[in-house]
Amino acid sequence: MLALGRLLDLTLAGREPTEKIQLTADGTRLHWLAEGALEVTPASGCDSGFDLLLSAGIHGNETAPIELLDQLLQRIARGQLKPAARVLFMFGNPEAMRRGERYLEHDINRLFCGRHEDGSGSEALRASELERLAAVFFSRDGRQRLHYDLHTAIRGSKIEQFALYPWSEGRQHSRAELARLRRAGIDAVLLQSKTGITFSSYTYSQLGAEAFTLELGKARPFGQNQAVNLQRLEALLEGLIAGAESAPDEAGMDGLQLFAVSREVIKHSDHFRLHLDDAVDNFTELQPGYLLAEDIGGTRWIVEEQGARIIFPNPRVKNGLRAGILVVPVEL
Numbered sequence: 513m514l515a516l517g518r519l520l521d522l523t524l525a526g527r528e529p530t531e532k533i534q535l536t537a538d539g540t541r542l543h544w545l546a547e548g549a550l551e552v553t554p555a556s557g558c559d560s561g562f563d564l565l566l567s568a569g570i571h572g573n574e575t576a577p578i579e580l581l582d583q584l585l586q587r588i589a590r591g592q593l594k595p596a597a598r599v600l601f602m603f604g605n606p607e608a609m610r611r612g613e614r615y616l617e618h619d620i621n622r623l624f625c626g627r628h629e630d631g632s633g634s635e636a637l638r639a640s641e642l643e644r645l646a647a648v649f650f651s652r653d654g655r656q657r658l659h660y661d662l663h664t665a666i667r668g669s670k671i672e673q674f675a676l677y678p679w680s681e682g683r684q685h686s687r688a689e690l691a692r693l694r695r696a697g698i699d700a701v702l703l704q705s706k707t708g709i710t711f712s713s714y715t716y717s718q719l720g721a722e723a724f725t726l727e728l729g730k731a732r733p734f735g736q737n738q739a740v741n742l743q744r745l746e747a748l749l750e751g752l753i754a755g756a757e758s759a760p761d762e763a764g765m766d767g768l769q770l771f772a773v774s775r776e777v778i779k780h781s782d783h784f785r786l787h788l789d790d791a792v793d794n795f796t797e798l799q800p801g802y803l804l805a806e807d808i809g810g811t812r813w814i815v816e817e818q819g820a821r822i823i824f825p826n827p828r829v830k831n832g833l834r835a836g837i838l839v840v841p842v843e844l
């Protein structure tokens with residue numbers, strides 16, 4: 513296998529390859545761009561016009577999707593998977609991956625859409641670098657642009673595999689993309705209704721890509737992801753890369769549960785208290801009247817919505833950041 517197919521090993525070892533460009537036997541080009549970033553270009557005459565950004569490790573301890581991308585790249589480097597799409601593989605936070613931690617100082621996934629300019633330290637620099645690499649990758653006109661930013665969650669979930677679909681003024685959420693996610697085994701999608709500061713929000717709102725954060729089960733250390741079944745996602749990604757995606761079937765979005773954000777719970781101070789046990793799963797339903805959280809100055813978060821569910825409840829985030837999202841079911 514080509515040495516650049518070992519991007520994960522190189523990244524975990526903190527090594528820069530001596531040869532930055534390698535070609536497979538059939539002419540697919542692998543180009544190491546920066547730490548944890550590698551661009552794949554189809555052999556001449558094979559390009560389908562599809563640009564696919566696959567990122568994982570934006571949070572360093574979310575290993576199942578990192579292992580999935582490693583497998584896909586290894587197959588390309590061995591000549592077993594022949595790309596017709598341009599693909600940019602990215603491992604987002606290499607130092608956090610080496611330490612097995614979500615982040616070091618700052619959560620990179622809160623530093624996009626320019627937020628890194630107000631931040632400091634290695635993670636602000638890395639967010640800026642990821643933005644630049646993605647912007648260059650998606651700068652060619654007339655091509656389809658798709659970004660999946662792959663994550664796993666801190667908690668268990670009543671809906672194991674779900675996606676978050678960013679929002680941008682004047683754009684409609686695409687039913688075709690939702691049907692594609694359904695084929696990939698995604699059971700629910702949260703449709704955002706305001707611009708965010710995450711990586712997928714950046715590529716969606718500023719680079720014109722279709723973009724999603726995908727949540728693929730619970731975060732576990734490397735080698736301990738047997739319980740997560742990513743076969744349907746893997747098959748979809750192989751099809752996208754090879755330009756051989758199975759045709760959309762009649763089922764379309766059938767069975768896909770859609771949610772909208774009702775409220776984001778923001779932690780304002782160190783007095784923030786979340787009234788949910790650590791064992792409560794994502795998508796747990798909360799009854800109207802339930803006191804979800806309290807904060808300084810008598811702020812109280814009381815559930816008012818019928819059918820409200822909580823995702824990503826986390827009292828340990830920094831002040832000013834999202835400490836949970838209350839979502840409600842919707843139809844498109």
Ligand SMILES: O=C(O)CCC(=O)N[C@@H](CCC(=O)O)C(=O)O
Binds near residue numbers: 664667
């Ligand atoms: O389990 C959690 O609390 C967080 C899991 C995670 O990292 N989720 C992403 C979602 C990004 C988005 O809102 O699109 C994150 O919080 O960064």
Ligand SMILES: [Zn+2]
Binds near residue numbers: 571574663
């Ligand atoms: Zn994550």
